[in-house]
Amino acid sequence: MSSxxxxxxxxxxxxxxxxxxxxxxxxAMFSSMFPGFGIAVVxxxxxxxxxxxxxxxxxxxxxH
Numbered sequence: 464m465s466s467x468x469x470x471x472x473x474x475x476x477x478x479x480x481x482x483x484x485x486x487x488x489x490x491a492m493f494s495s496m497f498p499g500f501g502i503a504v505v506x507x508x509x510x511x512x513x514x515x516x517x518x519x520x521x522x523x524x525x526x527h
Contacts, residue, residue: 473479481487 485491
């Protein structure tokens with residue numbers, strides 16, 4: 464006789480497998496919620512910085 468332990472299987476394992484898939488991770492859900500947010504933040508921040516320095520240097524030249 465073989466002395467294998469009894470095999471307990473979850474009958475719902477296949478139905479719950481999607482919950483552990485990487486597509487449904489918290490990071491993937493957040494990044495898909497705001498797809499261009501990171502690029503937009505960098506672009507806006509660089510615009511504000513350049514605009515502030517450019518206008519600051521320009522206003523100093525034309526001040527009366």
